[in-house]
Amino acid sequence: MPGPGPVFIAGATGYTGREVVRVCVERGLETVAHVRPDSRRLEHWTRHFEALGARVDTTAWSLADMKATLEALQPGGVHALLGTTKARGKRGSGSAVVDDYESVDYGLSVMLLEAAVACGSKPRFVYLSAMGADGRPVNAYMDVRKRVEAAVRGSELPYVIARPAFVTGDDREERRPAERVAAKVSDALLGLIARVGAGEFADRYRSLTGAELAQAMVALACESRDGKLVAETSQLRGALGGALGGALGAT
Template identity: 45%
Template structure:
């Protein structure tokens, strides 16, 4: 979908005033930026932080300071269904996912992406679809997500996308390449190096006529991506966005 098509459906001030956004993964790099962007645009925002999150104590008050409410509903479909109903949620932002390092710290075993990236997204999709007025759903996926991907990570992301697309909700799927920036509060050297190498190679490809490749795989920062996710999320188009639709110009 071209960016111009979506921006044609810009949200009205009424949509923003009436929206109640629930941000799952609000403590993450992208989640924090999405909460800040929603509040910057004056949207009622619920920052979901899992009970027991190591970031609850530090980030909970920070979210409240910018006018977001903090919700610590446990991760199960029934509890989330009740929370969406109680809070009148109109938009769900699903920005969660684990990494091998994080899963190992938490003692999560087996296919970690199936269990967390697909499993938790599934709960949110089911809770949303169960509402009398189902909320619009914004799913942060990844470039390369496919149900038949050879990597467990991309397969779980593909399955989550397929589940969302079949749920009958109004939705947006975002498939960014690397999300990186000096403002990330966690050191991820491999990601930064990967993004720098990819952007360098893509610039070269761009010079050699590979503009399409460059637009598809260009990295983005959390701030840029958050702005796009909020703008598309509060709009009315459904579908998937990737590449330069999600990256800095």
């Protein structure tokens, strides 16, 4: 179980992040949604999250500032749901932070982890990784996730590391046509595989929507007593169904 303090959610404006905010509020948790102070849609997200019942935090992305914020909040849980894309990096986001995997996916995640360690409340750190992050990195995206996972494991904090396969859905604002097509083709093939008795294999690779992933991650963070968890897609699906017992991947 996370501590009694609020839940701090970084990456709150993302596809999964906004759903994590919603689920946390629905569970009655004191919820703090972080939005970049230089976000072009700051006013929109402030209205959106406050309407849900969450507080909005606009701490600048610097280690000193983030440490000060978390020390003041004394959070019971910290969610790191940060990520960018190659397309976003090419066009630029207007942020003070360089929009690439190394700066956002790695740099900000590790900065948040360091601030969480330093704050003193020992919050449960929930990190959104990806399936295959424990293997040999095949690209920059997976290399970053492997290194962040190592940092999380090496910290003194309790943690949940989520490793979903595809995270997609028709409700995703950002267009990722290749990813969506791949997910649909994969799900169709896995459905056929499940019919011939390989349901466990199919569950490992089937896609999740942002809402499904959020529900599973929050359930794992709130309901599990194990301090160190790694959940693949099948375990995340198990959490969705309330089957937390045997569905958890512990390290």
